[in-house]
Amino acid sequence: MDDPELVEIRARKLRELMATAGPKHVAPAWTGPIRLTDATFDGEVGRAGLVLVDFWAEWCGPCHRVAPILEEVARAHAAALRLAKLNVDENPSTAERFQVTSIPTMLLFKNGKLVDGIVGAVPRPQVEAIVTRWS
Numbered sequence: 001m002d003d004p005e006l007v008e009i010r011a012r013k014l015r016e017l018m019a020t021a022g023p024k025h026v027a028p029a030w031t032g033p034i035r036l037t038d039a040t041f042d043g044e045v046g047r048a049g050l051v052l053v054d055f056w057a058e059w060c061g062p063c064h065r066v067a068p069i070l071e072e073v074a075r076a077h078a079a080a081l082r083l084a085k086l087n088v089d090e091n092p093s094t095a096e097r098f099q100v101t102s103i104p105t106m107l108l109f110k111n112g113k114l115v116d117g118i119v120g121a122v123p124r125p126q127v128e129a130i131v132t133r134w135s
Contacts, residue, residue, distance in 0.1 A: 030075045034084040038091045046112040050081045050134060052127075055098075055105040057089045062121035063104040069124045070106065073131055080135045110134050 034044055036053065045051050054070055056063035074083035088095040088103060098107060098114070108116040108130055116130045 030078040036084045036086040038093045041094045044084055045109045048111055051109045052081060052083050053107045054085045055088050055095055055100045055103055056085060057087060057103055060103050066104050066121040069127060073127045077131055081131055108134060
């Protein structure tokens with residue numbers, strides 16, 4: 001049988017450890033961009049939070065150059081930002097609806113409303129700036 005004094009010391013130490021540890025904040029794991037279509041666009045973009053939509057096409061060189069930058073920003077802001085991609089060749093209705101005439105175009109939506117955007121392959125600080133402004 002354990003000594004009652006040792007049992008009390010263990011219990012007190014455990015309480016102290018639990019009090020100092022506190023809850024741990026773990027950012028959600030980034031699982032990659034959401035693939036949008038004309039049919040799924042409104043449902044995904046209409047959800048709460050920030051969504052950065054990359055309007056792109058397979059043949060677009062600048063689109064491929066900016067893609068890793070967008071993914072880096074999405075990873076860095078995983079708790080607040082979702083990255084989505086919409087292929088304009090496969091989904092022309094949504095591109096036309098938002099008057100996307102040049103790609104890459106990145107549009108930022110907050111709680112379903114268009115709040116900002118960038119046209120062209122831009123450096124990471126420019127993408128970070130709009131995400132931070134609306135976070």
